[in-house]
Amino acid sequence: MSTTDLSPTGAAESTREKTARAVSVSEYFRERTQQWRAIYERKRPLTLLELPIDILQLIITHTNDLTQLALTNSALYSLAIPLIYARFDIVWPDGQSEATESKSVDALTYGLSTLSLGSSFARTVRRTFDPRASNLSKLADNDYASYTKKFSLGNGPREWVAEYVISKESGKMLGTLAATAITKMKNLETFVWDMPTGVPSRVFEALASLANQPDGECKLNRVWVRWHDNSDNPEQLPPVIPPSFAPHQGTQHTPVGFLLPPTASHPPPRPPVRYSEYRCEYPTFSVLPPLKSLTVLDIDEIGYLDEMAVLIERSKDCLRELRVSMSPKVRNKAWTQPWDGPGLKQIDHRARWPGESTIGDRRLGGVLGVLVGRIYDIRKRHLTKHKSTVEGSAPGDASPSLPPSTSPQTHLDVKDGAETQKPGSAGKASPDDERSNSHGPSKGSKLSRSSTARKKRLDGKLKLHTLELEGVVLSLQVCRFAIDWSVLTTLTLLNCAQHHDVFWKMLNKQFQPTPVGAVSGASPRNKSSPTGTTSLQYHLALKAIHTDRTTHALVTFIKETLAPNSLELLFLQDVRHTGDPIPLNDIFRGAIKRHASSLRKLLLDSSSRQTAVNNRWVHWALTTDMVQYITSGRMSNLRELAVSLEYKDWHTFLQRLPNIPQLRSINIPHMAEYPGGAFDPRELALQLVDIITLRPDIRLCYIGVGPKCFEILESTEPARTGKRGAGAAAGAGAGVEAHSDEGSDEEDDDDDEEEGEGEGEGVGGTNGEDEEDEEEDDDDDDEEDEDDDDDGFVEPGGIKLKLREILFYDDKVAIFRARHGKL
Structure with a gap:
């Protein structure tokens, strides 16, 4: 419809506001011009194809079966085509899949x-x-x-x-x-x-x-x-990188490098390359x-x-x-x-x-x-504090005096x-x-x-909200002066050797909280008021931290420079192959308990990736007190959890699972002291499904146990001998929503966009694991009967819960993706 057919500007804006509040279609029509009134006053209901184009566009919001819809009618074709081609996604199948036949389409x-x-x-x-x-x-x-x-x-x-x-x-x-x-x-x-x-x-x-x-x-x-x-030799395996690289023994470090x-002889300037x-x-x-x-x-x-x-x-x-x-x-x-x-x-x-x-x-x-x-410009001289600091600015915003690094x-x-x-x-x-x-x-x-x-x-700063680095050796001066830390919300440092401890100490010293109302440059936080009688102003906005080098300096930084209950994502790994990681109790006291009510995603993993026999994860297996704390209900926003457990606390975790019904995904990579040594991942996952069957309010969707991952599905069809519950991919658990759980979780939406999730909605896209698993389900209906019945749990309302083994959804679940320790 052309713009000349619309109502005056004020009425159009009012219509958009009411439409956003889901007003009825009749009210939406009533505020239209005379051209729309004839449609509204019809004596018979409108058919689908008689609805105005903009109403049809509100109805068609997803790409399921849009191809069939486009072949139905020219008006529906013009509506479906933009949605069909809105995304071009290519998602490759699993590496274990065999090559397709020549008749398939590339x-x-x-x-x-x-x-x-x-x-x-x-x-x-x-x-x-x-x-x-x-x-x-x-x-x-x-x-x-x-x-x-x-x-x-x-x-x-x-x-x-x-x-x-x-x-x-x-x-x-x-x-x-x-x-x-x-x-x-x-x-x-x-x-x-x-x-x-x-x-x-x-x-x-x-x-x-x-x-x-x-x-x-x-x-x-x-x-x-x-x-x-x-x-020159791409087939050669990458070399083993030492945890800390020093170009020369005894090389002196400066804030620059x-x-x-x-x-030392600097390499002579080379001529331009053709x-x-x-x-x-x-x-x-x-x-x-x-x-x-x-x-x-x-x-x-x-x-x-x-x-x-x-x-x-x-x-x-x-x-x-x-x-x-x-x-x-x-x-x-x-x-x-x-x-x-x-x-x-x-x-x-x-x-x-x-x-x-x-x-x-x-x-x-x-x-x-x-x-x-x-x-x-690193060589540029920085002004002194009293000249560059503006009244009312955060302590970290100034450019304190730092001598040129040529000395x-x-x-x-x-x-x-x-x-x-x-x-x-x-x-x-x-x-x-x-x-x-x-x-x-x-x-x-x-x-x-x-x-x-x-x-x-050349004295600018990047006003980044997200900074993620892997394999980048840090230059402290660049980190300090070229990045505006007051607006950064997500920080990831993976395999970033050198100065790791000094980096967190630098930020801790630079961004100490100050009493509210204090002039810039005043002494940091009032230590004489441990009870919090004096309000403090915090100068960092960090909400997500992921690192594979967890140190006491990092825990101290989280404890002293971030406002209580402000951290939403905390992924702590320690992949070093020498020395013991810091005590898990220090992490709990300094980081987790301080942000208990705000944490949405938590991962703790001390496994080393550079040793043949890897038992370093035992150091960060949760104790009984930690299990009871996580399942006490204090962590009311927790959505994703990845931790290692001791078997003696497994049933405690199961019994207290109803205290965290909002949990969507869980990953248990290791379990200590399991009777008989190796444990069966499916058996442990079935025990979780037992609890969900008894407590339908639990909204758990994805379960990772050891090397296996499972999805909990529900089906309204009654259990039948020798048959799987058909069409069971609607949700997870009784009353469970899909994993893109809360619409307010913008981070999940952003991650999906960045990773190119395997929805397969674009041209030539494949549905990845979902489509393959559904095809396997159809092919194996007549073959799997006894085992399949053992995996089904029928609730009093007639909803059958199903446990289906899947690939780890690295593109959908943050704790699954983060376990690799890679970008």
Whole structure:
């Protein structure tokens, strides 16, 4: 309907408000213009096809059976097509699945072909063959790609995905098809390429073209890329990475990184590389429009970091999510380490593309220094506190005095985590300053003023809400000054060696709470009021923390700098293979109990991944008191729980499970002191189903026990001998809702969007485990009878609970995904 048929502006706004409150259809019609009144005053009820288009659009909100609906009527076709093609999701089957027969359709290439076909091609085909063919006529108007909002290629089994590696012909064809389709996706919002096959530069150029819309509006705001193995021998297994890497024995550490000794010879500047000799795809990130979310995983070339720096500079005002991981094969190479010393630079500002960079691979500040190299200059002097602190600002917002890192005497005081320095060459100018001052009055002075202006600008901060790093060695100065910690809500640090303890001590010291009403710079929290009589103002907004190096400094940071009952997600792992982890009792007292009523997702795992016999998890098996505390009802918001138990507390946990009926997912990877040694995961899962049968208010959906995962299903059909409950995928448990449980849990929705969940609603998408399991259920109905009846539990209301073994839903359940300790 055209806009001229609508009511005046005020009435239209009133209508939208009432529609949002689910007013009746009759009231919705009554406020329409005269054109609508004739429909409202009809003597007979309206049929489905007689409803206005906007009402039909409110009815059709999901993609189930939309294909059949599109074939019913032209009006329904026009409504269903945008929903069918709104998402292009490719979800690979399990690695244990056998290769399909030749008659099957390749959903990836055939789906992209559908989106890539242009109308000019279709018109040529129509003229060549039969101009009266209706299917070709519809093909000529193919505009399916314009409806796509999410493009997602998920990761899959290595032997399947390897067919599309960028160096193979099939990979080149995939890149061409993807680029052709993307150029037509004018409404694309999310781009996910999680297959480690490599992304051709033409795909990035296609994404860049989305900014050249006629209306000037680019909707692309989220990009997720996992790079391929760029080594000469990709079949070689990654080396074992030591937990803490030191380039040289006795190397001195500064807030910036490893200090190069004065006698160390810096690699001489290399000449620019020709494009034909460049190892990386170009261009990549440097041509993309500003983004809100950027995820780049398994980086193995420094050139990608240089291009990401360009994009981060372009997106500095809108970037809210940043995820970066380094490939395991490069984590022990020199260019991935943070360096400090005279002559080192973060990026080459004169290089027009990474191949022109002549500053070498040892970068000032390492990976983080490169990424923020165009918005934050490590060499820039910081103003003192009394000059830079604004009244009423948080303590961490100021830029306290920190000497330039060129001094060989600068070092970290690891004992208390404070950054200290000794007298030295703190007043030295950077090479850029010397170069800019060397020009005489002329054109040279303009260059000098331009360089000075640029230097003043490079003191920005990323206002990130989410920061996730894997395999990135931290540069404390970059972390402290290039990130606005007052707005950060989610922090993930996985396998981030060096300064881990000092990092948490630095944040703890910088963001100590202050009494409400105290002027900025006052002494931190009033320790003379332990009872809380004096209100404190907290300066951090962290709600989610995930780390695989759990230390006392981290627990102290959580206890002292975060407001009570503000933390919602806490995933603590300790994957070190030497030494015992910190006592679990310290974690309970300092972190869990302090945030008991706000925690929604909790994971505790001290398993080491670098030892053949792994019994380190025993250190963090819950004690009886801890089990009773978790199941006491105090943790009223807990939705996901992953912990190890002792068998003597298992029945205590079962009996007290009704005290946490809101729990949706549970994972028990280990159980200590189980009679007979190894335990049967299905038997333990069936005991949980017993409790749910007796207490229908429990809303548990997914159960992970050891290496197995199960889903609880319900069916209203009565139990029949030798038959499974048909159509049992509606919920989990009696009265259980689907796992996307609470609409207010925005984090779950965001995770689903980022990971490219296996709903299979897009073109060429597959339904993953759900579809396969349902097919297996149908095929095995006549074969499985006795065992199947043993797994069914009938409630008094006639609802039968079913326990079905599934793959771990890493894309839906956060505790399942986090157990891998990877991004």
